[in-house]
Amino acid sequence: MTVKTMELEKGGGVTGEEIMEVLATVAAELGDAAEEVEETMQVIPLKGAMTNEVFQIKWRSQNGCVLRRVLVRLYGSGVEIFFNREEEVRTFQCVAEHGQGPRLLARFAAGRVEEFLHATTLSAADIRDPEISALIASKMREFHKLHMPGDKKVQIWHKLRKWLNLAKSLSSTKDAKNFGLEDMDEEINKLENLISGSEGCHQEVGFCHNDLQYGNIMMDKDTRSITIIDYEYASYNPIAYDLANHFCEMAADYQTDTPHLLDYTKYPDFEERQRFVKIYLSAEGNKPSNAEVEQLMNDAEKYTLANHLFWGLWGLISSYVNKIDFDYKEYARQRFQQYWLKKFTLLDW
Structure with a gap:
């Protein structure tokens, strides 16, 4: 051989x-x-x-x-x-x-x-570049408008409950306790009611990628065209959830010697998120109102909580089933920690 x-x-x-x-x-x-x-x-x-x-x-x-x-x-x-x-x-x-x-x-x-696409996979620094970030925002809007086969209902809450049951079935008693799995059903129920209750019933739903880390975004350096790749987790969801996912991924750099470690000081500030949302909403040639920008920004911030639970459960499950060299359990711990740190400031709990 x-x-x-x-x-x-x-x-x-x-x-x-x-x-x-x-x-x-x-x-x-x-x-x-x-x-x-x-x-x-x-x-x-x-x-x-x-x-x-x-x-x-x-x-x-x-x-x-x-x-x-x-x-x-x-x-x-x-x-x-x-x-x-x-x-x-x-x-x-x-x-x-x-x-x-x-x-x-x-x-x-x-x-x-x-x-093989003749384009370059973006880096953690690239997605913070204002010009590249603007291209990503426009491409995300285009992606969300794709008409795809299958169920067009919001999938995030169903996925969270399904993955929680998987995590419970796989986890040791120690892990189940340390990661608070027994109380997480109630957390998911409360979160769904608070984010997508009566106030959020008009949230726009689109075909979301759900894993918009920089490694899943490529750019042709000559034409500056953006391509989003790898659709394992793609499904219909509130577009605010996908924006939240992209913002959360700015805390990660998977090309370091410690790719599982997250730095939330790198989470985009208000001005950066506002710029991104404005470009996203303007991608089809319409100028959004200040109220539309503010609403989508607020929704995205709330959906960061669902993102933390989603990828926290993913990390914990992966620690039991995936053999790739990555500290999935520590990654999960950080995502859950961020959920608990932010939930009281982002929602009227």
Whole structure:
């Protein structure tokens, strides 16, 4: 077995030889010979993924004149507990059909091959750049307007309850106590009533990404066009929830030696959030009123609480089912801690 195929076996559940067979099929569709792939292939692990393992695959074809690139995604072990993989693939294909993401090139039992976008994954610093942030805001508005198949009802509260039951079933007695799982049903019920009760019944619902960290946002440096990728957690939700998710992700930097640590001093201030919301609401050419901007900002702040519970439960569950090198449990602790710190200041509890 070559070093190349060994590198591709990290994800488990599939051999490097099997992936090479899939890549040979993809190469053939591009007009390349399998030998060209095998002889010149480079395997480059891409950092920052916490649900799957992702690799850039490069090879030279046509006498070395053309450099091919594809992306191989190896599904993380146990992650289907969070979502339906077939639904996620359908979403992936539908987003691509809308011209909003990469094409699906091939599938295999434990992963898939995707079109490699000639764009750069953003960094933690990039999403704080005012010019890039403005592009992200406009792209988010476009993404939220996509017409996707499936249930168009708000999913966040159902997901929270489902994940809480999963967390309870997986957790040790110690973890269940330390993370306050027994009391969390009541927290979710109160939160839903306070955020989406009678006052919030007119909140706009759209197709939300739900995981808008910088690693899921790419930019073509030449055209400045933004592409949002990776739709495992995508569903219909209040748009304010997705904005809140993006704001919360500004506290993270997954490219450090301690990617699980969050720094909430980096959470965007009032002016930064206001600028983002104004651009978001202006993306379709309409100038929003001050009241509309203020309302969406307030809603987004409240939905940060639902985000903390969502990703706190995700982290705790992942600590039991996912083998990727990431301190999921510490990440969960920080998300829950932030929930408890902020809930009394953000809501009339």
